[in-house]
Amino acid sequence: MQKKDFLLKRYQWLLIGFLVLIVCLSTASFHFIQNQEQKKTHQNRKTKTAHYTTLKEKAAQSGSLEQLVNKTHTLSRDYVPQDLVTLNVKSVRAVQLRKEAAEALYRMFDAASKNGVTFVANSGYRSYGDQEKIFTQHVQTMGEAKANAISSKPGESEHQLGLAIDLTCAEMSGDLQQSFDNTAEGKWVQAHAQDYGFIIRFPKGAEAQTGYEYEPWHLRYVGVSLAQKIKKSGLCYEAYLKKYGADRVK
Ligand SMILES: [Zn+2]
Structure with missing residues (x-):
C-alpha cells in the first residue's frame, strides 16, 4: 500500500x-x-x-523643383539644368526655362491673354557666368551693398536653376520696376500665378528673410500644389520652409 x-x-x-x-x-x-x-x-x-521625403529635404536636393537657392544656399559654377527649352513668347531677349516651368508658363500666358493681359518675358535661365557679368556691372554702377540687395552674386541666383522668370509688360516698356505691381499684368500675377505653379519670390515686407528688395516681376516655379500653399500662408519661401519644412511631399 x-x-x-x-x-x-x-x-x-x-x-x-x-x-x-x-x-x-x-x-x-x-x-x-x-x-x-x-x-x-x-x-x-x-x-x-x-x-516620402520632407519639403526641407526636397529643397536641399539638387535639381528638384523645390530647390532653395539664395545668398546662403548656392549653386556651383558648373550647375546647368539638363532640360532647358527656349520660350516662344513675347520677350525682351531669348528666354530659356526648364521644360516643366516653360509648359506652366505657356498655360499662364494663355489664361492671362483671355483676360486681356499680355506679358513680356524679360529674363529666364542665366548661367553662372551670365550672373557674374551682371553682378560686376551692378557693383561698378551702384556699389557692392546696393548691388547685393537688388541682384545676386553668381551661384546665388534662382535664374541659374532655370525655374525663375522676370516678367514685364508694354506699359513698363520691358523694364523691371516695382511699379509693375500697379499694372494690369502685375495685378494678374499677384492674383493667379500660384494656380500655374509660380510664386512671387521676393514679396514686399520679406526683405530681411529673402535678402532682396521687393520684386513683383520675379516669379519662381515650384509646382502648383506648393505654390498655392505658399500663397495661402502669406509667407516668403524661406519662412514657409522654416514653418512647414517637415511636411511630407511626393
Ligand atoms: Zn529675377
Whole structure:
C-alpha cells in the first residue's frame, strides 16, 4: 500500500513537471511570434517612410523643383539644368526655362491673354557666368551693398536653376520696376500665378528673410500644389520652409 502511494506521488510530480514545461514552451513561442510581428510592422513602416521625403529635404536636393537657392544656399559654377527649352513668347531677349516651368508658363500666358493681359518675358535661365557679368556691372554702377540687395552674386541666383522668370509688360516698356505691381499684368500675377505653379519670390515686407528688395516681376516655379500653399500662408519661401519644412511631399 505504501509503495503504491509512493508511485502515485511520483507520477503526480512528473505530471506537474510536464505541465510546467508545456506552459513555459508555449509562453516562449508566443513571445517569439509577437517579436517577429513587431519586427515586420517596423519594417513596413520603414518602407512606407522611404516613399516620402520632407519639403526641407526636397529643397536641399539638387535639381528638384523645390530647390532653395539664395545668398546662403548656392549653386556651383558648373550647375546647368539638363532640360532647358527656349520660350516662344513675347520677350525682351531669348528666354530659356526648364521644360516643366516653360509648359506652366505657356498655360499662364494663355489664361492671362483671355483676360486681356499680355506679358513680356524679360529674363529666364542665366548661367553662372551670365550672373557674374551682371553682378560686376551692378557693383561698378551702384556699389557692392546696393548691388547685393537688388541682384545676386553668381551661384546665388534662382535664374541659374532655370525655374525663375522676370516678367514685364508694354506699359513698363520691358523694364523691371516695382511699379509693375500697379499694372494690369502685375495685378494678374499677384492674383493667379500660384494656380500655374509660380510664386512671387521676393514679396514686399520679406526683405530681411529673402535678402532682396521687393520684386513683383520675379516669379519662381515650384509646382502648383506648393505654390498655392505658399500663397495661402502669406509667407516668403524661406519662412514657409522654416514653418512647414517637415511636411511630407511626393
Ligand atoms: Zn529675377
